[in-house]
Amino acid sequence: MSTAALLQSILNGLALAGIYILVALGLTLVLSIMGIVQVAHGEIYMIGAYSVYYMFVALGLNFFLAIVISTLLIGGLGVFLERSCFRPFRGQPDRALTISIGLILILQNVVLSIAGGHPRSYTSPFPGVLKILGISISWERLIIVLVGLVLLIALFLFIRTTKTGQAMLAISQERDGAALQGINIDRISALAMFLGCALAAIAGALIGALFSIYPTMGSFALMKGITVIILGGLGSISGAVVGGLIIGLIDGVMPVLTTTYIAGLIGFATIIIILIFRPQGIWGHE
Amino acid sequence: MLEIEGLTKFFGGLAALSGVDMRVKPGDILGLIGPNGAGKTTLFNLVTGFLRPTKGRVIFEGKDITGKKPHSIAAKAIVRTFQATNIFPDFTVLQNIVLSCHLVPKIGLLETVFHTPSSRRKDEDILQRSQAILELVGLDTMADVAALNLAHGHKRILGIAIALAAEPKLLLLDEPLSGMNAEEVSETMRLIDRLWQSGITILLIEHNMRAAMSLCQRIVVLNFGRKIAEGSPEEIKGNNEVIQAYLGAGEYAP
């Protein structure tokens, strides 16, 4: 296999990694602050994709504007969901899980009935390639990696430097203790859902530029998101980043080296093994 | 009967228990005391298989039981009670005991599913044993009450009854008197004494100093995961190191 093909697949892997990291970050934010695995996260991602699709294709909005508006709207949806569905069940993760499952059904079918079940795709707003050192790097993939990087740094800075960010960190480590310190858990939970859903929506929007979208695309994102956060350690941002990079690169490179089947199988098996033998992930704490 | 050699447990960098040696002879009633965080419950957890020791051994009746699973240690007739999760809340008091008669008698999986005559006889057996145990601890009038509705003191007594159902030779009681009023304390002390008289070897963690001193023949004192003293209650009362340990931790001295 040529170096060019290998480099190409690595770039694909990085783009995938960018998407996976965004999804995983959103998932782990909600998990560490609200204590629930929001399994409808994939559906939020899917709604992000469809929302941008409609704004960009049907309404003709500028692509970035479409992303910004969609992100804000979907973030708002997240806040609504937190208030109505998850806040009443704070501390009861089993019931919250079942509610999430119900959300999967609702969200998937809303989109299904509005948009129909057939896959849709659109020509990328960033056509063309950049030629460096004999390989072609598609602009789209580059944009994805860049956007991912920017958001990551922004999130990192937010948590490290702002008071709210520090409050989020406190809650993720010790929920009850944080409440005692006067941190408003309601507000922070709402913020976590906002950010989490926003990140998922952006990821969905970006992937819509690369691949076709369909109403059940959410389960793919959910599986990848769960895989990444288990690998990297729950509640760990750096873990989500490193985990996302690993999984993304594997998904980008493996199919070129072996069959997609083996790659998929290895992926699932690895997570199962990690959960059983090192449940805190590679970077997590006990 | 029970020998603990150099038992050590590290959690990350923190030594919860450090090189503890102890011996319990059959028929003993031994108290384990120490300030909060001294490692008493950790010792119970290590002995009964709920935690694996980092170093050291636990030997029971000559056999090494270090690191075995809790249910197999229970099968060797070492049974412990818990401070927190000590009852089956959604079962009735009677059901709590009936379930806990799991080891004695042994009912096979198939025979219970098919309700064979032999399994029905064993069920009868269990019912009688359960009622007897409830009478012994004084909970027989509450047999049909849901366990979670019991008063706190009764819950702790139920915890002891549950352990009794497993027919222990060695009974490890983890703060059985916690949260009890004076009357409950003296009743439970009488119960523990009766259990000891009937031949059960007892190892008792207690914060209630008076109770521990009056019930137990020997006391072992732990502090910061180490054994700092061992002896009769009188010896311990006068032991300076022990007094220091409690004063230093801000608790009342023995």
Next chain:
Amino acid sequence: MNKRIMISLLSYGILIVCICFLPFFFPGPYHLHVLILTMMNIILASSLRLINLSGQLSLAHGGMMTIGAYTSTLLVMKLGFSSWLALLMAGFFPAVIACLVGFPFVRLKGIYFAIVTIFLGEMIVLTAGQWRSLTGGSSGIFNIPRPNPLVIPGIVNITFSSKVDFYYLAFVLMLISLLILYAVENSRIGLTLRGIQQTDSLAESVGINTAGFKVLAFTIGCFFPGLIGGFYSQYISAINPDTFGFLFTIYLLVYMTVGGAERFIGPILGAFILTIFPEVTRPLKAFVPFFFAAVLMVVIFFMPEGIAGLPERLHKAIRKLLEKKTNHA
């Protein structure tokens, strides 16, 4: 007590007779199909509940059904097994797999157990889709033979050429399955599982092998989806890797939750209502998933013990009302 048992048995007897005569009232193939699906879902939801009794949420049912379907099909078509033996194997093979993976799996708590069962299911579907030579790949297998005829000379000659025969087969399977599940639950095994679900450390301390029992529940619980998968393959005559996917498993969870996971009759009610209702309201087919989700939400928010818990709720509410009245009197 005797009188109560008599009344119970009598009502069950009447119920069984009614079910036996249903095909005469709904002879059309469509109606029969719905009834067969209902009975399948009753068995599936009830077996899901057995695993749930020990406090574990399993989302592997879809995968187990897939294994069962392919097991039965391959045994019959490639190895010439009798369809009845194949059906039995369709149940046992997933149970064996569940037992093997069960031991490491049950160490995981709560959602993580659910996650590994989901992943297990995904691995199964992936394998079924890719192992061309064995499973025919993603297009699946067609022309699966119907079950071998049941012949007792002079009395019965069932050839399974019509839906009615499958109806009665499904009915018999349902009776046997529910009987087994009920017997297991009402034995000491059921008591032990419930104890483990409440306070598993306490159960360990009295000598209960909690891991072993959880694996037992998982193993028995995974037998039935396998069995139904095998039945389905012989009924529909075609299977493919996506027939029983993640979404299908979620629907089973909804049946169990809406019906009420606490009581034995819960999943039966849930599966019955949620399978029949969408078919009865055919014209509004597009709204079915919304209806499901709405019902699920209502149950979670307002009736966590499910529909099966309604009678008790009503009872309590009425009693409260009466108390208020007598207090004012």
